[in-house]
Amino acid sequence: MMTLAACAVLSMLVWLVLAGGHGMFWRTDTRLDTHDSGATGAAEQPGGWPAITMIVPARDEAEMLPKTLPTLLGQDYPGQLRVVLVDDSSDDGTGDVARAIGRATGTGTGTGNTLTVVAGQARPAGWAGKVWAMEQGVRAAPPDAEWLLFTDADIAHGPHAVTRLVSHATRRGLDLTSLMAVLRTSNRWERLVIPAFVYFFAQLYPFRRANRPTARTSAAAGGCVLLRRAALERAGGIAAIRGAVIDDCSLARAVKRSGGRIWLGLADHGPGGVRSVRPYPGLADLWKMISRSAYTQLRHSPVLLAGTVAGLALTYLLPPLAAVVWLAGLVTGAGAGGTATVIAGVAGLGAWAIMTATYVPMLRYYRQPVWTAVALPAVAFLYLLMTVDSAVAHWRGRGAAWKGRAYSAVNSDGVTGT
Structure with a gap:
């Protein structure tokens, strides 16, 4: 639980930085x-x-x-x-x-x-x-x-x-x-x-x-x-x-x-x-x-792939996990748990809330119900699987393929095909 708490706190800090900086990426204006x-x-x-x-x-x-x-x-x-x-x-x-x-x-x-x-x-x-x-x-x-x-x-x-x-x-x-x-x-x-x-x-x-x-x-x-x-x-x-x-x-x-x-x-x-x-x-x-093109975007690098998977897990998947573990204990009567559990739960909820708030403008832009923003971690998990699948396709020699053409080689720009 101490590890979970530390990761949840780190995730919340990451989201504070993303929401307050990083080019204000979430704005749609x-x-x-x-x-x-x-x-x-x-x-x-x-x-x-x-x-x-x-x-x-x-x-x-x-x-x-x-x-x-x-x-x-x-x-x-x-x-x-x-x-x-x-x-x-x-x-x-x-x-x-x-x-x-x-x-x-x-x-x-x-x-x-x-x-x-x-x-x-x-x-x-x-x-x-x-x-x-x-x-x-x-x-x-x-x-x-x-x-x-x-x-x-x-x-x-x-x-x-x-x-x-x-x-x-x-x-x-x-x-x-x-x-x-x-x-x-x-x-x-x-x-x-x-x-x-x-x-x-x-x-x-x-x-x-x-x-x-x-x-x-x-x-x-x-x-x-x-x-x-x-x-x-x-x-x-x-x-x-x-x-x-x-x-x-x-x-x-x-x-x-x-x-x-x-x-x-x-x-x-x-x-x-x-x-x-x-x-x-x-x-x-x-x-x-x-x-x-997901693995092409990562320049066909196993290191960048591992970092992307870890980053997606930390920022999108871990917050709801930590929050659910804490809330499940409260609902089932098991109690709030120790200090580490409370920290993990509160930090997870905080990170999830910030993540959700940053997604709302995009949903409004696409005229979708804003309440669906809470499902962003599930969509992020899909994207994680798509990225891994892209890498697997490359390792199997298929590379990026579109309309009957396959691309696999990488040039100095990191994004070329054959």
Whole structure:
């Protein structure tokens, strides 16, 4: 019990530090500027609205495109906007679906936003699949495109999204502006796992810290990344991250290292927002999505894996355990126990309460019942198992796998595949 008490006290101290510092990771108010209304009549930017090219890497996304591609082509952006979709060796007719949507929306007629569908070329050695598709999109972007907006094929953009992004980036002098898209929470597993996914991401990469030019932390969300073309070239181009499995954070790191200013925030739910339409029908689908890159994030290091498992156990699992042991003794009539039991119970309850309080803002952001915040330790246990499963897959030679591609090697950036 003395060991349990000591660990519970340590856990509570950790949570006090996390809640009071650590970039205030639990807050959900890092958003686009409220005065960047993105309305059709938005104020003209100094020098005019810059030309934008949206780049969409798409591999076997025929099902998603009818829900997302029209939202890109329907942007009310006041400047010139082109969409380049790279069909990344799809087997489901992704390119044909994209071209049909383009014809249906009247693109390519010399008016409005335009669509170009690029047939992806064979992937060179040393390049990750998505990153190679991004590179081909950059090559296909017209020379006059001052900004590139990388987005995924499962991401829908509100009609004012691009205008708000450009206004925010130019107003603040940013080189890279990224939004964490609002993910689906339509079924019970999505409602349980998705808010925690974003919460844990923010804990790993505190937005406020990543947005400080002097901080070492760099992060972006690959579903929506607006990037100044000159900044990309200064960072060495897409080739600088050619092997990255976790391409978004690697790109943000490269831009920041080269002197660029980056910014990451949460997307709004309104017409200027960005949301994912990809469904995750069951736990197995979410498990695959998370575990595919979890061990890559740990740089395939057994030491970092052990530290992560121990850290999750100490901060998320031990507090409710200590609290339940103490409360069970009180309920069953066994008494409060010795001093160590009381200390463990009180500290465990305190840590659990702080943990719960920090999770409430994310649940509110996702419009979920706040009382479910008490279940965060159970969700953390799921994430622990997913992380271990990711490591086991790597040790068995499967590595990170997605849409028929497997990645296992690690380069100097720690996140490349083969």
